[in-house]
Amino acid sequence: MDDDLLALLALGETAGTTSDLAHIEECERCTDELASLTDIVGLARSGGADAALVAPAPQVWDRVAAELGLAAGAAGSSTTSTPLPAPAPSASAPADVIAPVVPLDSRRPRAGRWIAAAAAVGLVVGGGATWWIANRPDAVTVIATAVLEPLPGWDASGSAAVETLSDGSRVLVVDLEQSESSEDGFREVWLLKPDVSGLVSLGTLAGSSGRFDLPAGLDLDQFSVVDVSEELFDGDPAHSGDSIVRGPLEA
Template sequence: MPFDESHVDDETLALLALGESAGSDAERAHVAGCARCTQELDALRGVVGLARDAGPDSLTPPPPAVWERVVAELGLTAAGTPAPMAAAPVAVAPVEPSPVVRLDDRRRPSGGAPTARRPWAWVAGAAAAGVVLGGLGVWGVLRGTGAPTVTASATLEPLPGWQASGTAVVETSGDGSRVLVVDLDDGGGDTDGFREVWLLTPDVSGLISLGTLEGNEGRFDLPVGLDLDEFSVVDVSAEQFDGDPAHSGDSIVRGPLGA
Protein backbone atom coordinates (compact mmCIF):
# COMPACT_ATOMS: atom_id res chain seq x y z
CA MET A 1 0.00 0.00 0.00
CA PRO A 2 1.57 3.32 -1.02
CA PHE A 3 2.60 5.78 1.65
CA ASP A 4 1.07 9.27 1.33
CA GLU A 5 3.80 11.85 1.92
CA SER A 6 1.26 14.13 3.59
CA HIS A 7 -0.69 11.77 5.85
CA VAL A 8 -1.02 8.08 6.65
CA ASP A 9 -3.70 6.36 4.57
CA ASP A 10 -7.04 5.34 6.06
CA GLU A 11 -6.46 1.59 5.71
CA THR A 12 -3.34 1.77 7.89
CA LEU A 13 -5.13 3.93 10.47
CA ALA A 14 -7.99 1.41 10.53
CA LEU A 15 -5.61 -1.49 11.20
CA LEU A 16 -3.84 0.48 13.93
CA ALA A 17 -7.24 1.26 15.51
CA LEU A 18 -7.96 -2.48 15.50
CA GLY A 19 -4.72 -3.14 17.40
CA GLU A 20 -2.82 -4.52 14.44
CA SER A 21 0.90 -3.88 13.86
CA ALA A 22 0.40 -2.02 10.59
CA GLY A 23 2.40 0.43 8.51
CA SER A 24 6.08 1.18 8.35
CA ASP A 25 8.19 2.72 11.10
CA ALA A 26 8.00 6.05 9.23
CA GLU A 27 4.19 5.88 9.06
CA ARG A 28 3.84 5.08 12.75
CA ALA A 29 6.24 7.91 13.60
CA HIS A 30 4.17 10.25 11.41
CA VAL A 31 0.97 9.31 13.26
CA ALA A 32 2.66 9.95 16.61
CA GLY A 33 3.69 13.45 15.56
CA CYS A 34 0.71 14.48 13.40
CA ALA A 35 -2.29 16.02 15.17
CA ARG A 36 -4.65 15.26 12.29
CA CYS A 37 -3.71 11.58 11.95
CA THR A 38 -3.76 11.14 15.73
CA GLN A 39 -7.26 12.66 15.87
CA GLU A 40 -8.53 10.32 13.18
CA LEU A 41 -6.90 7.31 14.86
CA ASP A 42 -8.48 8.19 18.21
CA ALA A 43 -11.89 8.57 16.55
CA LEU A 44 -11.55 5.15 14.88
CA ARG A 45 -10.45 3.56 18.16
CA GLY A 46 -13.53 4.99 19.84
CA VAL A 47 -15.84 3.47 17.24
CA VAL A 48 -14.00 0.13 17.37
CA GLY A 49 -14.35 0.10 21.15
CA LEU A 50 -18.07 0.80 20.95
CA ALA A 51 -18.55 -1.94 18.37
CA ARG A 52 -16.61 -4.47 20.45
CA ASP A 53 -18.46 -3.61 23.67
CA ALA A 54 -21.89 -3.85 22.03
CA GLY A 55 -23.54 -7.24 22.34
CA PRO A 56 -25.76 -8.78 19.64
CA ASP A 57 -28.92 -7.90 21.58
CA SER A 58 -28.02 -4.19 21.70
CA LEU A 59 -27.71 -3.71 17.94
CA THR A 60 -30.57 -3.52 15.49
CA PRO A 61 -29.98 -5.05 12.05
CA PRO A 62 -30.22 -2.32 9.40
CA PRO A 63 -32.63 -2.62 6.46
CA PRO A 64 -31.24 -3.91 3.13
CA ALA A 65 -31.12 -0.37 1.70
CA VAL A 66 -28.43 0.56 4.23
CA TRP A 67 -26.03 -2.09 2.94
CA GLU A 68 -26.73 -0.93 -0.61
CA ARG A 69 -25.66 2.61 0.37
CA VAL A 70 -22.52 1.25 2.08
CA VAL A 71 -21.63 -0.73 -1.06
CA ALA A 72 -22.15 2.38 -3.18
CA GLU A 73 -20.08 4.54 -0.78
CA LEU A 74 -17.19 2.04 -0.80
CA GLY A 75 -17.36 1.62 -4.57
CA LEU A 76 -17.82 -2.16 -4.31
CA THR A 77 -18.97 -4.36 -7.16
CA ALA A 78 -21.76 -6.89 -6.83
CA ALA A 79 -19.17 -9.54 -5.93
CA GLY A 80 -17.95 -7.39 -3.03
CA THR A 81 -14.60 -6.36 -4.51
CA PRO A 82 -13.58 -2.72 -4.83
CA ALA A 83 -14.38 -1.09 -8.13
CA PRO A 84 -11.65 0.97 -9.85
CA MET A 85 -11.50 4.50 -8.47
CA ALA A 86 -10.09 7.58 -10.16
CA ALA A 87 -9.54 10.53 -7.84
CA ALA A 88 -9.51 13.88 -9.62
CA PRO A 89 -7.90 16.54 -7.37
CA VAL A 90 -9.18 20.07 -7.56
CA ALA A 91 -6.60 22.32 -9.18
CA VAL A 92 -6.39 25.87 -7.90
CA ALA A 93 -4.38 28.53 -9.73
CA PRO A 94 -2.45 31.43 -8.14
CA VAL A 95 -4.21 34.72 -7.39
CA GLU A 96 -3.19 38.32 -6.97
CA PRO A 97 -4.88 39.91 -3.93
CA SER A 98 -6.79 43.11 -4.65
CA PRO A 99 -8.03 45.82 -2.24
CA VAL A 100 -11.64 45.54 -3.44
CA VAL A 101 -13.14 42.15 -4.20
CA ARG A 102 -16.48 41.58 -5.93
CA LEU A 103 -18.20 38.29 -6.66
CA ASP A 104 -17.88 38.81 -10.42
CA ASP A 105 -14.22 39.82 -10.61
CA ARG A 106 -12.46 37.51 -8.19
CA ARG A 107 -9.62 35.48 -9.62
CA ARG A 108 -9.09 31.81 -9.25
CA PRO A 109 -7.85 30.79 -5.74
CA SER A 110 -4.48 29.28 -5.08
CA GLY A 111 -3.51 26.30 -3.00
CA GLY A 112 -2.31 22.74 -3.18
CA ALA A 113 -4.26 19.80 -4.48
CA PRO A 114 -6.27 18.10 -1.73
CA THR A 115 -5.11 14.95 -0.03
CA ALA A 116 -7.70 12.31 -0.84
CA ARG A 117 -9.16 10.97 2.38
CA ARG A 118 -11.64 8.13 2.18
CA PRO A 119 -13.43 7.97 5.57
CA TRP A 120 -15.29 4.81 4.56
CA ALA A 121 -12.19 2.91 3.48
CA TRP A 122 -11.58 1.62 7.01
CA VAL A 123 -15.07 0.05 7.14
CA ALA A 124 -14.02 -2.85 4.93
CA GLY A 125 -11.01 -3.58 7.13
CA ALA A 126 -13.04 -3.32 10.32
CA ALA A 127 -15.69 -5.66 8.95
CA ALA A 128 -13.04 -8.15 7.83
CA ALA A 129 -11.48 -8.08 11.30
CA GLY A 130 -14.77 -9.05 12.92
CA VAL A 131 -15.64 -5.73 14.55
CA VAL A 132 -19.11 -5.89 13.01
CA LEU A 133 -21.10 -8.76 14.46
CA GLY A 134 -22.86 -11.04 12.01
CA GLY A 135 -24.74 -9.10 9.37
CA LEU A 136 -25.43 -6.01 11.44
CA GLY A 137 -23.15 -3.62 9.49
CA VAL A 138 -21.06 -0.62 10.48
CA TRP A 139 -23.66 1.93 9.39
CA GLY A 140 -25.95 1.02 12.27
CA VAL A 141 -23.10 1.26 14.78
CA LEU A 142 -22.03 4.72 13.59
CA ARG A 143 -25.57 6.08 13.44
CA GLY A 144 -26.40 4.59 16.82
CA THR A 145 -23.47 6.22 18.61
CA GLY A 146 -23.85 9.64 16.94
CA ALA A 147 -20.04 9.99 16.87
CA PRO A 148 -19.00 12.48 14.17
CA THR A 149 -16.96 11.23 11.23
CA VAL A 150 -14.61 13.21 9.01
CA THR A 151 -16.25 13.34 5.57
CA ALA A 152 -14.04 15.93 3.85
CA SER A 153 -10.71 17.62 4.49
CA ALA A 154 -8.45 20.31 3.06
CA THR A 155 -4.82 21.32 3.39
CA LEU A 156 -4.67 25.09 3.78
CA GLU A 157 -1.72 26.66 1.98
CA PRO A 158 -0.40 30.21 2.47
CA LEU A 159 -1.09 32.92 -0.09
CA PRO A 160 1.52 35.53 -1.12
CA GLY A 161 2.71 37.59 1.82
CA TRP A 162 1.76 35.00 4.45
CA GLN A 163 3.63 32.15 6.13
CA ALA A 164 0.64 30.41 7.74
CA SER A 165 -0.64 26.93 6.99
CA GLY A 166 -3.28 24.67 8.43
CA THR A 167 -6.03 22.15 7.89
CA ALA A 168 -9.80 22.08 7.64
CA VAL A 169 -12.08 19.08 8.10
CA VAL A 170 -15.82 18.56 7.81
CA GLU A 171 -17.24 16.52 10.69
CA THR A 172 -20.63 14.91 10.04
CA SER A 173 -22.70 13.67 12.99
CA GLY A 174 -25.16 10.82 13.02
CA ASP A 175 -28.08 13.23 12.65
CA GLY A 176 -26.59 14.65 9.44
CA SER A 177 -25.41 17.96 10.93
CA ARG A 178 -22.01 19.16 9.72
CA VAL A 179 -19.25 21.27 11.28
CA LEU A 180 -16.20 22.75 9.57
CA VAL A 181 -13.18 22.59 11.89
CA VAL A 182 -10.37 24.99 10.93
CA ASP A 183 -6.92 24.71 12.52
CA LEU A 184 -4.09 27.15 11.71
CA ASP A 185 -0.55 27.35 12.96
CA ASP A 186 0.78 30.50 14.64
CA GLY A 187 1.74 31.98 11.29
CA GLY A 188 -1.86 33.00 10.73
CA GLY A 189 -2.08 35.31 13.74
CA ASP A 190 -0.14 38.34 12.53
CA THR A 191 -2.94 40.69 11.47
CA ASP A 192 -4.07 44.08 12.78
CA GLY A 193 -7.74 43.25 12.27
CA PHE A 194 -9.42 39.87 12.50
CA ARG A 195 -9.66 36.65 10.53
CA GLU A 196 -12.77 35.43 8.75
CA VAL A 197 -13.54 31.95 7.42
CA TRP A 198 -15.20 31.53 4.02
CA LEU A 199 -16.32 28.84 1.62
CA LEU A 200 -15.68 29.71 -2.03
CA THR A 201 -16.58 28.18 -5.36
CA PRO A 202 -13.51 26.87 -7.23
CA ASP A 203 -13.70 29.74 -9.75
CA VAL A 204 -14.30 32.25 -6.91
CA SER A 205 -17.56 33.40 -8.48
CA GLY A 206 -19.42 32.91 -5.19
CA LEU A 207 -18.61 32.84 -1.49
CA ILE A 208 -20.21 32.24 1.91
CA SER A 209 -18.95 33.67 5.18
CA LEU A 210 -18.93 31.19 8.08
CA GLY A 211 -17.75 33.60 10.77
CA THR A 212 -14.76 34.95 12.65
CA LEU A 213 -11.82 32.72 13.56
CA GLU A 214 -10.83 33.38 17.17
CA GLY A 215 -7.39 32.01 18.00
CA ASN A 216 -5.90 29.32 15.83
CA GLU A 217 -8.81 26.86 15.84
CA GLY A 218 -12.51 27.30 15.23
CA ARG A 219 -15.64 25.22 14.67
CA PHE A 220 -18.29 26.51 12.27
CA ASP A 221 -21.74 24.97 11.81
CA LEU A 222 -22.54 24.40 8.14
CA PRO A 223 -26.07 25.32 7.00
CA VAL A 224 -28.38 22.46 6.11
CA GLY A 225 -28.50 22.05 2.34
CA LEU A 226 -25.16 23.77 1.68
CA ASP A 227 -23.58 22.03 -1.32
CA LEU A 228 -19.91 21.41 -0.55
CA ASP A 229 -19.36 20.25 -4.12
CA GLU A 230 -20.21 23.79 -5.20
CA PHE A 231 -18.64 25.72 -2.31
CA SER A 232 -15.62 23.46 -2.02
CA VAL A 233 -12.73 25.84 -1.22
CA VAL A 234 -11.92 26.87 2.36
CA ASP A 235 -10.49 30.39 2.70
CA VAL A 236 -9.32 32.36 5.73
CA SER A 237 -8.95 36.10 5.13
CA ALA A 238 -7.41 39.01 7.00
CA GLU A 239 -10.13 41.61 7.57
CA GLN A 240 -10.08 45.16 8.88
CA PHE A 241 -12.56 46.86 11.20
CA ASP A 242 -13.89 49.00 8.35
CA GLY A 243 -17.56 48.02 8.44
CA ASP A 244 -17.35 46.40 4.99
CA PRO A 245 -18.83 42.85 5.09
CA ALA A 246 -17.22 41.89 1.75
CA HIS A 247 -14.09 39.78 1.50
CA SER A 248 -11.00 41.99 1.84
CA GLY A 249 -9.14 40.24 -0.96
CA ASP A 250 -6.29 39.49 1.45
CA SER A 251 -6.44 35.73 1.98
CA ILE A 252 -4.10 34.17 4.54
CA VAL A 253 -4.59 30.51 3.59
CA ARG A 254 -6.76 28.62 1.13
CA GLY A 255 -7.36 25.02 0.09
CA PRO A 256 -9.93 22.79 -1.65
CA LEU A 257 -11.95 20.20 0.26
CA GLY A 258 -11.50 16.60 -0.83
CA ALA A 259 -13.59 13.60 0.17
Protein backbone atom coordinates in the same frame (compact mmCIF):
# COMPACT_ATOMS: atom_id res chain seq x y z
CA MET B 1 -4.18 12.36 8.66
CA ASP B 2 -4.82 9.18 6.64
CA ASP B 3 -7.78 7.22 8.05
CA ASP B 4 -6.11 3.85 7.38
CA LEU B 5 -3.13 4.87 9.51
CA LEU B 6 -5.42 5.83 12.41
CA ALA B 7 -7.21 2.48 12.07
CA LEU B 8 -3.91 0.56 12.18
CA LEU B 9 -2.76 2.47 15.26
CA ALA B 10 -6.10 1.78 16.95
CA LEU B 11 -5.59 -1.93 16.25
CA GLY B 12 -2.20 -1.76 17.99
CA GLU B 13 -0.10 -2.02 14.84
CA THR B 14 3.27 -0.28 14.46
CA ALA B 15 2.60 2.21 11.69
CA GLY B 16 3.37 5.73 10.57
CA THR B 17 6.44 7.91 10.71
CA THR B 18 7.72 9.98 13.61
CA SER B 19 6.18 13.09 12.03
CA ASP B 20 2.83 11.28 11.66
CA LEU B 21 2.78 10.40 15.36
CA ALA B 22 3.83 13.94 16.31
CA HIS B 23 0.99 15.34 14.20
CA ILE B 24 -1.56 13.10 15.95
CA GLU B 25 -0.35 14.27 19.37
CA GLU B 26 -0.71 17.93 18.34
CA CYS B 27 -3.95 17.64 16.33
CA GLU B 28 -7.04 17.56 18.54
CA ARG B 29 -9.23 16.11 15.77
CA CYS B 30 -6.82 13.23 15.02
CA THR B 31 -6.33 12.52 18.73
CA ASP B 32 -10.10 12.33 19.29
CA GLU B 33 -10.58 10.11 16.23
CA LEU B 34 -7.82 7.72 17.34
CA ALA B 35 -9.27 7.54 20.85
CA SER B 36 -12.71 6.79 19.43
CA LEU B 37 -11.38 4.01 17.19
CA THR B 38 -9.33 2.57 20.05
CA ASP B 39 -12.49 2.38 22.17
CA ILE B 40 -14.20 0.44 19.38
CA VAL B 41 -11.31 -2.00 19.10
CA GLY B 42 -11.27 -2.47 22.86
CA LEU B 43 -14.98 -3.21 22.81
CA ALA B 44 -14.50 -5.67 19.96
CA ARG B 45 -11.80 -7.55 21.86
CA SER B 46 -13.47 -7.47 25.27
CA GLY B 47 -15.51 -10.60 24.59
CA GLY B 48 -12.44 -12.84 24.25
CA ALA B 49 -11.86 -15.70 21.84
CA ASP B 50 -14.08 -18.11 23.84
CA ALA B 51 -17.05 -15.78 24.22
CA ALA B 52 -20.35 -17.09 22.91
CA LEU B 53 -21.65 -15.32 19.83
CA VAL B 54 -25.01 -13.67 20.37
CA ALA B 55 -27.29 -13.18 17.39
CA PRO B 56 -28.48 -9.53 17.36
CA ALA B 57 -32.03 -8.50 16.67
CA PRO B 58 -32.96 -8.14 12.95
CA GLN B 59 -33.17 -4.34 13.18
CA VAL B 60 -29.51 -4.23 14.25
CA TRP B 61 -28.41 -5.74 10.94
CA ASP B 62 -30.74 -3.36 9.10
CA ARG B 63 -28.93 -0.42 10.73
CA VAL B 64 -25.50 -1.85 9.89
CA ALA B 65 -26.59 -2.38 6.27
CA ALA B 66 -27.97 1.17 6.08
CA GLU B 67 -24.75 2.64 7.54
CA LEU B 68 -22.58 0.73 5.04
CA GLY B 69 -24.87 1.36 2.06
CA LEU B 70 -25.59 -2.36 1.55
CA ALA B 71 -28.66 -3.82 -0.09
CA ALA B 72 -31.35 -5.19 2.23
CA GLY B 73 -30.31 -8.51 3.69
CA ALA B 74 -26.68 -8.17 2.58
CA ALA B 75 -25.45 -8.13 6.17
CA GLY B 76 -27.25 -11.40 6.91
CA SER B 77 -29.34 -12.36 9.93
CA SER B 78 -26.84 -14.47 11.89
CA THR B 79 -23.33 -14.15 13.25
CA THR B 80 -21.89 -16.24 10.40
CA SER B 81 -19.34 -14.25 8.42
CA THR B 82 -20.78 -12.93 5.16
CA PRO B 83 -18.56 -11.41 2.44
CA LEU B 84 -19.26 -7.74 1.84
CA PRO B 85 -19.57 -6.36 -1.71
CA ALA B 86 -16.64 -4.29 -2.91
CA PRO B 87 -17.34 -0.51 -2.88
CA ALA B 88 -17.92 1.12 -6.23
CA PRO B 89 -14.94 3.23 -7.40
CA SER B 90 -15.46 6.96 -7.17
CA ALA B 91 -15.66 8.97 -10.37
CA SER B 92 -12.51 10.73 -11.53
CA ALA B 93 -12.57 14.49 -11.25
CA PRO B 94 -12.34 16.47 -14.50
CA ALA B 95 -8.91 18.04 -14.98
CA ASP B 96 -10.23 21.50 -15.86
CA VAL B 97 -12.15 22.09 -12.64
CA ILE B 98 -10.31 23.78 -9.79
CA ALA B 99 -12.04 22.08 -6.89
CA PRO B 100 -14.41 19.27 -7.91
CA VAL B 101 -16.58 17.70 -5.22
CA VAL B 102 -18.18 14.33 -5.95
CA PRO B 103 -21.89 13.72 -5.18
CA LEU B 104 -22.70 12.76 -1.62
CA ASP B 105 -23.42 9.15 -2.64
CA SER B 106 -19.79 8.57 -3.75
CA ARG B 107 -18.14 8.91 -0.37
CA ARG B 108 -14.87 7.27 0.67
CA PRO B 109 -15.46 5.30 3.89
CA ARG B 110 -13.62 6.55 6.95
CA ALA B 111 -11.86 4.23 9.36
CA GLY B 112 -14.87 4.25 11.71
CA ARG B 113 -17.03 2.77 8.97
CA TRP B 114 -14.29 0.26 8.11
CA ILE B 115 -14.47 -1.04 11.67
CA ALA B 116 -18.27 -1.07 11.43
CA ALA B 117 -17.85 -3.35 8.40
CA ALA B 118 -15.73 -5.64 10.55
CA ALA B 119 -18.63 -5.83 12.97
CA ALA B 120 -20.94 -6.84 10.13
CA VAL B 121 -18.75 -9.85 9.22
CA GLY B 122 -18.40 -11.07 12.81
CA LEU B 123 -15.13 -9.47 14.01
CA VAL B 124 -16.96 -7.70 16.82
CA VAL B 125 -18.42 -10.15 19.36
CA GLY B 126 -22.04 -9.82 20.41
CA GLY B 127 -25.10 -8.06 19.09
CA GLY B 128 -24.79 -5.25 21.64
CA ALA B 129 -21.39 -4.16 20.28
CA THR B 130 -22.71 -4.24 16.70
CA TRP B 131 -25.66 -2.06 17.65
CA TRP B 132 -23.40 0.46 19.44
CA ILE B 133 -21.12 0.85 16.40
CA ALA B 134 -23.99 1.17 13.96
CA ASN B 135 -25.53 3.94 16.06
CA ARG B 136 -22.44 5.96 17.02
CA PRO B 137 -23.63 9.57 17.37
CA ASP B 138 -20.23 10.86 16.25
CA ALA B 139 -19.85 8.66 13.14
CA VAL B 140 -18.58 10.80 10.26
CA THR B 141 -17.72 10.39 6.59
CA VAL B 142 -15.19 12.62 4.83
CA ILE B 143 -16.43 13.59 1.36
CA ALA B 144 -13.76 16.14 0.37
CA THR B 145 -10.41 17.50 1.55
CA ALA B 146 -8.24 20.49 0.71
CA VAL B 147 -4.58 21.40 1.10
CA LEU B 148 -4.38 25.05 2.16
CA GLU B 149 -1.45 26.89 0.60
CA PRO B 150 -0.17 30.32 1.65
CA LEU B 151 -1.03 33.45 -0.31
CA PRO B 152 1.63 36.07 -1.09
CA GLY B 153 2.94 37.67 2.07
CA TRP B 154 2.08 34.73 4.32
CA ASP B 155 4.01 31.59 5.33
CA ALA B 156 1.06 29.67 6.81
CA SER B 157 -0.22 26.27 5.68
CA GLY B 158 -3.02 23.96 6.66
CA SER B 159 -5.73 21.52 5.64
CA ALA B 160 -9.51 21.32 5.47
CA ALA B 161 -12.05 18.51 5.25
CA VAL B 162 -15.80 18.30 4.68
CA GLU B 163 -17.45 15.73 6.95
CA THR B 164 -21.01 14.42 6.96
CA LEU B 165 -22.38 13.36 10.33
CA SER B 166 -24.71 10.46 11.02
CA ASP B 167 -27.71 12.82 10.85
CA GLY B 168 -26.75 13.99 7.34
CA SER B 169 -25.47 17.42 8.38
CA ARG B 170 -22.13 18.65 7.00
CA VAL B 171 -19.18 20.26 8.76
CA LEU B 172 -16.05 21.94 7.41
CA VAL B 173 -13.03 21.18 9.60
CA VAL B 174 -10.09 23.58 9.24
CA ASP B 175 -6.60 23.07 10.69
CA LEU B 176 -4.15 25.95 10.23
CA GLU B 177 -0.46 25.89 11.08
CA GLN B 178 0.17 29.54 11.78
CA SER B 179 0.49 31.84 14.78
CA GLU B 180 -2.44 33.81 16.12
CA SER B 181 -3.70 36.89 14.35
CA SER B 182 -2.46 40.30 15.34
CA GLU B 183 -4.21 42.27 18.06
CA ASP B 184 -5.79 44.43 15.34
CA GLY B 185 -7.43 41.56 13.48
CA PHE B 186 -8.90 38.09 13.39
CA ARG B 187 -9.17 35.17 10.96
CA GLU B 188 -12.33 34.32 9.05
CA VAL B 189 -13.17 31.15 7.09
CA TRP B 190 -14.88 31.34 3.68
CA LEU B 191 -16.00 29.12 0.82
CA LEU B 192 -15.37 30.71 -2.58
CA LYS B 193 -16.35 29.99 -6.14
CA PRO B 194 -13.30 28.92 -8.20
CA ASP B 195 -13.36 32.17 -10.17
CA VAL B 196 -13.82 34.19 -6.93
CA SER B 197 -17.12 35.56 -8.25
CA GLY B 198 -18.98 34.61 -5.07
CA LEU B 199 -18.22 33.70 -1.48
CA VAL B 200 -19.88 32.52 1.73
CA SER B 201 -18.62 33.35 5.22
CA LEU B 202 -18.58 30.42 7.65
CA GLY B 203 -17.31 32.20 10.74
CA THR B 204 -14.27 33.15 12.79
CA LEU B 205 -11.33 30.79 13.23
CA ALA B 206 -10.23 31.00 16.87
CA GLY B 207 -6.94 29.22 17.46
CA SER B 208 -5.40 26.80 14.99
CA SER B 209 -8.44 24.54 14.41
CA GLY B 210 -12.15 25.02 13.95
CA ARG B 211 -15.36 23.24 12.94
CA PHE B 212 -17.95 25.11 10.88
CA ASP B 213 -21.50 23.91 10.20
CA LEU B 214 -22.40 24.09 6.50
CA PRO B 215 -25.90 25.27 5.50
CA ALA B 216 -28.01 22.42 4.15
CA GLY B 217 -28.57 24.16 0.81
CA LEU B 218 -24.95 25.20 0.18
CA ASP B 219 -23.74 23.72 -3.13
CA LEU B 220 -20.14 22.56 -2.73
CA ASP B 221 -19.84 22.09 -6.49
CA GLN B 222 -20.11 25.89 -6.79
CA PHE B 223 -18.44 27.04 -3.56
CA SER B 224 -15.55 24.59 -3.72
CA VAL B 225 -12.54 26.63 -2.53
CA VAL B 226 -11.63 27.05 1.14
CA ASP B 227 -10.19 30.44 2.09
CA VAL B 228 -8.95 31.82 5.41
CA SER B 229 -8.54 35.58 5.55
CA GLU B 230 -7.07 38.15 7.91
CA GLU B 231 -9.82 40.63 8.85
CA LEU B 232 -9.66 43.94 10.70
CA PHE B 233 -12.03 45.16 13.38
CA ASP B 234 -13.45 47.76 11.02
CA GLY B 235 -17.12 46.73 11.05
CA ASP B 236 -17.05 45.74 7.37
CA PRO B 237 -18.50 42.21 6.87
CA ALA B 238 -16.99 41.90 3.38
CA HIS B 239 -13.82 39.93 2.67
CA SER B 240 -10.76 42.04 3.41
CA GLY B 241 -8.95 40.85 0.28
CA ASP B 242 -6.07 39.66 2.48
CA SER B 243 -6.18 35.85 2.27
CA ILE B 244 -3.80 33.86 4.47
CA VAL B 245 -4.28 30.42 2.88
CA ARG B 246 -6.50 28.98 0.17
CA GLY B 247 -7.12 25.59 -1.42
CA PRO B 248 -9.66 23.70 -3.58
CA LEU B 249 -11.74 20.89 -2.14
CA GLU B 250 -11.10 17.54 -3.80
CA ALA B 251 -13.00 14.28 -3.33
